[in-house]
Amino acid sequence: MDFSWTDEQKLFRKTVRDFAQNKIKPRVREIDTNKKIPEEIIKDMGKLGLLAPTASPEYGGSGVDWTMAAIAAEELGRADISLAIPVLYLVEASWGFIFSRYGTEEAKKKYLPKICSGDAFCGIAVTEPEGGSDIVGAGKTKAEKKGNKWILNGEKIFISGIRESSRWSGIHLTLARTDPSKGHKGFSFFAVSLKDNPHVETSLFEDMGRMGISTGGFNMNNVEIPEDHLIGELNRGFYYAMEGFSAARTLIGATCVGASEAALELGVEHIKTRKAFGRSLASFEGIQFPLAEHHSNIDALKLQTYRAAWTIDQMYKEKKATHHDVALAAAICKLRAPVYAFNAMNEVADWLGAIGYTKEYPIEMGIRGVRSYSIGAEGTMNIMKIIISRELLGKEFLPYK
Ligand SMILES: Cc1cc2nc3c(=O)[nH]c(=O)nc-3n(C[C@H](O)[C@H](O)[C@H](O)COP(=O)(O)OP(=O)(O)OC[C@H]3O[C@@H](n4cnc5c(N)ncnc54)[C@H](O)[C@@H]3O)c2cc1C
Incomplete structure (x- = not known):
């Protein structure tokens, strides 16, 4: 058991964080208002190898593993709390991977290099x-x-x-x-x-x-x-879809970790400086205890997310985990991620008081964005519970055939 990052992972995180904090974060409100990710951001993501990063380098991808892919997702979530760029990233990482793994040579040559450079979705x-x-x-x-x-x-x-x-x-x-x-x-x-x-x-x-x-x-x-x-093979599409969903659910976890940590950081800065009744908000237990709760939840989510990413790597690279192990780890992560992230963001909105309800702060974008994950993108919460129960009980107990 080793909870430390390798030098390569640290460097990768720093590279993505520098890019995301400098080029993406200052433009998130503009992206939300204009309903469009600026082309130059997409192209820069392509240059950094962040578009379909898990695709094979032979076709323009970076060939990174899922732990690295999750690190990038976390950093993109930290920078874009609205989750638009993180969603673009995770959709392409997951399905670009499935395409890279199972697509024909002809189709991959035609589309993958363009997907990886930001010329195609x-x-x-x-x-x-x-x-x-x-x-x-x-x-x-x-x-x-x-x-x-x-x-x-x-x-x-x-x-x-x-x-x-x-x-x-x-x-x-x-x-x-x-x-x-x-x-x-x-x-x-x-x-x-x-x-x-x-x-x-x-x-x-x-x-x-x-x-x-x-x-x-x-x-x-x-x-x-x-x-x-x-x-891939005829009549195997459902299995490929489930394979891609497990990867996407793991990356959803990572984007939620990044976005909710960013929200909590913003909240902490506020409660330390804002005063009420002659003291800073941060000195009231009524504020401290929820902070402790949300921090602990996000910390648990981080562990679940990287455990899921590691399990995917164990399956593809080491052949030591199965699709069942991956499906379970990813569903746990997706079941927890949007709820913990939403609750943390909602709490920070409370700490901010009236300004938390305005567009002066990014929290409202986070609350709106993260709800897409719990409503259903990449599978609903009840479906995650069905997957978890199936893995615990066996598929003979599934409520449907
Ligand atoms: C923002 C966004 C982006 C999306 N992007 C994509 C995309 O790119 N590609 C794509 O294919 N899909 C996408 N989806 C669709 C998403 O995958 C579906 O919304 C999801 O699978 C749920 O399907 P549904 O909306 O038809 O709801 P339904 O399947 O009708 O479910 C409605 C409710 O019933 C519950 N329910 C259903 N069955 C059971 C059961 N057996 N037991 C208990 N509860 C149950 C569900 O949990 C849910 O709460 C996206 C969704 C959103 C919100």
Whole structure:
């Protein structure tokens, strides 16, 4: 057991922190107001190797492991408490990795270098209008083979990065049924490009938070997908999706650690200097005790997050952990992260008094942003509990087939 960071990890953290604190943090309000991450930030992230960082260097990625990826996510969360840039980062890190691991040579050569440089987006499209949690039961999107092409029909909804993918170009790894008779074993994953695609109609939602990255949907009407845009093996798409979700849930944990530590730091600075009844706020037990609680929760979350990242590394690099170990560690992390982060931010808003309710401080952006994680992005809280229970009890106790 060793809780220290290696020199390489320390240097990587410092590099990402310097960049994020200097180039991102001062612009978070602007990003939230303009609902757009400035192009130069995206390009600088590409130059630093922060776009799809886990993708193989052969295709433009940095090939970093998941502990390093979590370090970067934490630092991006610390700088962008609205969580827009952290979301862009974690979506591309998770799904860029799955694409890099399972995509065909042709498709990877076509898209990955552009994804890693910030010229294309890489997202995930699983959720459909009739259900997200129960995609296996409710999913209607299908893919049928015609000659050497796949034809996709269906609708995806609440998908991150629709505006980005339509504007810059890019792909969404899209889950579709290829054998309806086989339940979760009958889904496949396809790389679908939204930009200038006459068979795709996109739409956008006005979100509550994380305004810099869009959420929307797309309708597919006989979209033709080349054979080499099938990702991995036919009918293994559901498993690839679960693999990517575990990685994304771990990075969500890391972004929540960074964002809530930033919120607590801001709160501590305030309670030390703000006076009431002749004393600083920090000298009242009614303020100190919640600080102790929130600090301890975030500290626990940090341990759970890096344990999950380490478990993923143990699986891919050392072959010493299984997908079950990873799914459990990641679900625990995702179950705790948004709740602890939301509660810490909410507390800091109280400490700030009236100014905490204004846009003078970034706390309100954090509260709006982090709620996306607990409502459902990368899986709802109840679904995390179902995964944890499945791993503890065995899948014969799942409430559904
Ligand atoms: C900001 C944002 C971005 C997103 N980005 C993406 C994206 O990029 N790609 C993508 O594919 N999806 C994305 N999603 C969608 C997300 O994955 C879904 O919202 C999520 O899976 C839940 O699906 P749903 O919204 O259809 O809710 P439902 O599945 O209808 O669930 C509604 C409620 O019922 C509960 N529930 C469902 N089943 C059970 C059960 N068996 N037991 C107990 N409770 C249950 C859920 O926990 C939830 O509280 C995003 C969502 C948000 C909010």
